[in-house]
Amino acid sequence: MGYRYELYYWPSIQGRGEFVRLALEDAGADYVDVARGKRKGMGIAAMMKLMENAARPPFAPPFLKAGRLLIAQTSNILFFLGPRLKLAPRGEADRLWLHQLQLTIADFVAEAHDVHHPIASSLYYEDQKAEALRKARHFTRERLPKYLGYFERVLANARRGGNWVLGARCSYVDLSLFQLLAGLNHAFPSATRRHQRKFPRLVALAERVAARPRLAAYLASSRRLPFNDQDVFRRYPELDDD
Amino acid sequence: MGYRYELYYWPSIQGRGEFVRLALEDAGADYVDVARGKRKGMGIAAMMKLMENAARPPFAPPFLKAGRLLIAQTSNILFFLGPRLKLAPRGEADRLWLHQLQLTIADFVAEAHDVHHPIASSLYYEDQKAEALRKARHFTRERLPKYLGYFERVLANARRGGNWVLGARCSYVDLSLFQLLAGLNHAFPSATRRHQRKFPRLVALAERVAARPRLAAYLASSRRLPFNDQDVFRRYPELDDD
Secondary structure (H helix, E strand, C coil): CCCEEEEECCCCCCCCHHHHHHHHHHHCCEEEEEHCCCCCCCCCHHHHHHHHCCCCCCCCCCCCCCCCEEEHHHHHHHHHHHCCCCCCCHHHHHHHHHHHHHHHHHHHHHHHHHCCCCCCCCCCCHHHHHHHHHHHHHHHHHHHHHHHHHHHHHHCCCCCCCCEEEEECCCCCHHHHHHHHHHHHHHHHHHHHHCCCCCCCHHHHHHHHCCCCCHHHHHHHCCHHHHHHCCCCCHHHHHHHC | CCCCCCECCCCCCCCCCHHHHHHHCCCCCCCCHHHHHHCCCCHHHHHHHHHHHHCCCCCCEHHHHECCCCEEEEEHHHHHHHHHCCCCCHHHHHHHHHHHHHHCCCCCCCHHHHCCCCCCCCCCHHHHHHHHHHHHHHHHHHHHHHHHHHHHHHHHCCCCCCCCHHHHHHCHHHHHHHHHHHHHHHCHHHHHHHHCCCCHHHHHHHHHHHCCCCHCCCCCCCCCCCCCCCCCCCHHHCCCCC
């Protein structure tokens, strides 16, 4: 298609693909969001076809095509893109540390998803609402402050000379932490607001990310999909905690 | 401590640490399982202390100390160890592919764990048994065959000239697939036996892994902990499906 990177993800949600989109957008990368495209050879059918026919198939979207490489798993895609987009250094120690943090973010995102789908992804929310209500109490009171407290501590430990996870330079993990807080504030506004007060570094980091010129332009554009009730982060008021 | 690698993990379960142990054991690596040690500076207290005081702290065990590096997240540890233990090639494309598979195994392991803990890790199984029974039906009938079918397809697509995920040479992902099947056969013997018939490549792969000399010696040793009801894979007969 003539683009440097082809991103494949469900076209109607932010979901896990958004962590990759933020990195591509912040870097001003030359990419196309294939499943959202209207032209020939694009759309969901193109995504499904590649998933079915690839010699090294992804288990699920998102995945990224970069030349002859086809890379799946959100954190793996970001590990690959990091140095290429200048959103990660090239040194092994820093790259592994960023990846470790990204994998912990991924664990947290999976838990946030499972709050509204504790029994099975194949069932509607309405068919597992009783279980979701019960799980939500534990999530908002135990897991949410535990994870946010961990990332606050990581920021407090970060090298002097800057406010980012790695100190002086913004990385894809900083972008992902912004997205995490955006999702939590959408899905659990009351619980997140209450806990956030204890995590000022994290809140300030998210604000700095949102103010980056390319990111701000992206967030204000139609490329940034609104949250909705098919997404990983969903606002069901009964699952929030106040 | 004079060892090349220090592994930190809960001392009484296989858990996620076992995926790392299998790689270290298969390679005959010079390592110590710190939290299982009896000597001064070892044990759980040493693990907790490092977790609390590290400048770049892990969110949870397992983690690995290798010289000055402290690396957490099972898949990240294996990504690091792979080429060093000759259980992964050095080329980027193959390393990313193996890592992608390992992350998919990690997702599957998390789902298998959540079958017995669908509401909260902080509650006893007995306090979420009704929800676990419901989740187990979906896991054994939908998720288990979907994931195993995916890995079978990966093996069918693998390069000619060998029976491993990468073709000719065994990798840490092959070891992890063995562990996955071992865990599933322990936790869900009836459902796994029924589905396995459709996945002969995967079953044969697990047998080849178990027959590797160093692995066979490890599995027969006291270093290999038995499965138990504190582990990620637990045998609760009511959650199996027949």
